[in-house]
Amino acid sequence: MPGNCDPNGLVQFVGDVAVERFIGQKASAETGAALLAASGARTLRWGGPGMAMTMDFRPDRLTVSYDEAMTITSARCG
16 A cells, blocks of 8 residues: 555645654665655655755655664655
8 A cells, every 4th residue: 555645746644654664774775665665755855964955845755864874764755
């Protein structure tokens, strides 16, 4: 069952169980592909520690943050 990042720009829900299971895992290309599949997002954006990111909201994008150890700390649509 895909998650809740809506490629059509409809209402989003935060805290989707489909992506929550990735919190604590290592950031990698394989994990990124699995996150895209689980979320239903069209694009993936990685955010590392101290990394500047634009504030534009895109409902079809999954933004995944990770820490210095490359451990995923959050995943959210937008």
